[in-house]
Amino acid sequence: MRKLAIRLLALFRQTSLFIWKLRGKTEADLAAQRVVNGKSWDEFCDTLKAAGAALNFPKAPQDPFNQAEGYRYLSRIARAGLMAFIEHADPKAPVLHRVVNETTKIGADNPDNFYQTAALSGEYEYKITGWRNNIAYLSFGTQSGNYGQGQGLPPTGHIESDQIETDENGYFELILSCKPQSKNWLPMTPETGTLVVRQTFLDRETETPADLRIERINCSEDERRPSPLTPKQLDEGLKTVGTLVAGAPLLFAKWSRDFQKHTNELPMFDPEVSLAAGGDPNIVYYHSHWKVAEDEALLIEAMPPECEHWNFQLNNYWMESLDYRYHTIHTNKYLAHYEDDGSVRLVVAHEDPGHPNWLQTAGHFSGTMCFRWVRAREHPKPQTRLIKLTELRQLLSRTNRDG
Numbered sequence: 001m002r003k004l005a006i007r008l009l010a011l012f013r014q015t016s017l018f019i020w021k022l023r024g025k026t027e028a029d030l031a032a033q034r035v036v037n038g039k040s041w042d043e044f045c046d047t048l049k050a051a052g053a054a055l056n057f058p059k060a061p062q063d064p065f066n067q068a069e070g071y072r073y074l075s076r077i078a079r080a081g082l083m084a085f086i087e088h089a090d091p092k093a094p095v096l097h098r099v100v101n102e103t104t105k106i107g108a109d110n111p112d113n114f115y116q117t118a119a120l121s122g123e124y125e126y127k128i129t130g131w132r133n134n135i136a137y138l139s140f141g142t143q144s145g146n147y148g149q150g151q152g153l154p155p156t157g158h159i160e161s162d163q164i165e166t167d168e169n170g171y172f173e174l175i176l177s178c179k180p181q182s183k184n185w186l187p188m189t190p191e192t193g194t195l196v197v198r199q200t201f202l203d204r205e206t207e208t209p210a211d212l213r214i215e216r217i218n219c220s221e222d223e224r225r226p227s228p229l230t231p232k233q234l235d236e237g238l239k240t241v242g243t244l245v246a247g248a249p250l251l252f253a254k255w256s257r258d259f260q261k262h263t264n265e266l267p268m269f270d271p272e273v274s275l276a277a278g279g280d281p282n283i284v285y286y287h288s289h290w291k292v293a294e295d296e297a298l299l300i301e302a303m304p305p306e307c308e309h310w311n312f313q314l315n316n317y318w319m320e321s322l323d324y325r326y327h328t329i330h331t332n333k334y335l336a337h338y339e340d341d342g343s344v345r346l347v348v349a350h351e352d353p354g355h356p357n358w359l360q361t362a363g364h365f366s367g368t369m370c371f372r373w374v375r376a377r378e379h380p381k382p383q384t385r386l387i388k389l390t391e392l393r394q395l396l397s398r399t400n401r402d403g
Helices: 002-022 027-037 039-056 064-087 231-262 271-276 389-402
Strands: 113-119 125-131 137-144 155-160 171-177 185-187 192-200 211-217 283-291 296-302 309-315 330-332 344-349 358-360 366-374 383-388
Touching: 027 039, 027 231, 039 064, 039 231, 064 231, 137 185, 155 185, 231 283, 231 366, 271 283, 296 389, 344 389, 383 389
Parallel strands: 171 185, 344 358
Antiparallel strands: 113 192, 125 171, 125 211, 137 155, 137 192, 283 366, 296 344, 296 383, 309 330, 309 366
16 A cells, blocks of 8 residues: 555656646746745655565564564665765765764665765766775776665766775775766766765774775866755755655665565575666675574575685664674674685584584564675575574584583
8 A cells, every 4th residue: 555655756757747738838947836835845755654664574574673673674775765865865966974884774784884874977087096005906887876766776886996006005996977988987867866985894992994085076176066955956855855755765675575485594686686776796695594592593505616705794684784883793704704615614503502603683583684705606595403501512512621
């Protein structure tokens, strides 16, 4: 019913615009009236109300704990949307900012990542300047549209730090344009609307993220300044935020439902689906659903291939990473303890079983999970086993005794 309401709202907007055009009015005229009479805000609030449909998607948990996290999730996405599509929405004067962070999460956000984004337009050209510093992995991507348009984030360009020339101090300049450049070029297309920067830590305690700035180029100083807010910008911004809050949770609720077909297993995720949703083209993902009782443990074993990076993380049902500020809910290539043969064994359990790769459930008994290989030459499937804690302790005891 709520999804139908969103579609009806969109149809009503299109019909209203068509009628106004017949009367010789412009989109700006319609937006001005909608702002003045309050319809922009009313429809935004109606769409937020309809967004709750995601929490009742088939197979979504209905217990108070998961539903409370679900509504908090919606509030977080609303906050992120207002930041991206109202506060920093002007592609004439882009601002690098963090939409996804320690308390705003979406789509299995990576605990090792420092995400940044900015509004772009294929109509303009831009320059990113900055210092590489010592962050382990740095990539830039341009993408068509945004989640608020309900069409995912198909890529329009990608470049990584090892493809960017820097000076002896690690300083670089990166050009973003539709027109090819001889070096340090991040491609755009006329459809480009978003910049996504991924900085990946091996160890947050010792690494410093790249220091970055973005600006429009090949224009006057006046053209670099933000445009005064117009009723049309506000009207479109509120529509986009509403569509984001209503659309993104439905997308990931569907993913979480489908992951339950292979609970406690880690099959490879479809790379094409990942790319369409804004995934990094150099990463192979293994998404799934996990469920562990109080007296159980999920044992995950893998032989890491030669790769730039890998990690594993636990999320809640809504595909938000669990709170990595206060709980050990993930590990990676640098942090993990390895077996003598180079393999890794990870343990998901509610209490410490005495293993160095213990991952905490942070009060959750089920959720989603993700394993990543970054720029790997091979993509071995992680193996999983759900066992009793008593059996796990016996296994670890024998391993330690034999070792």
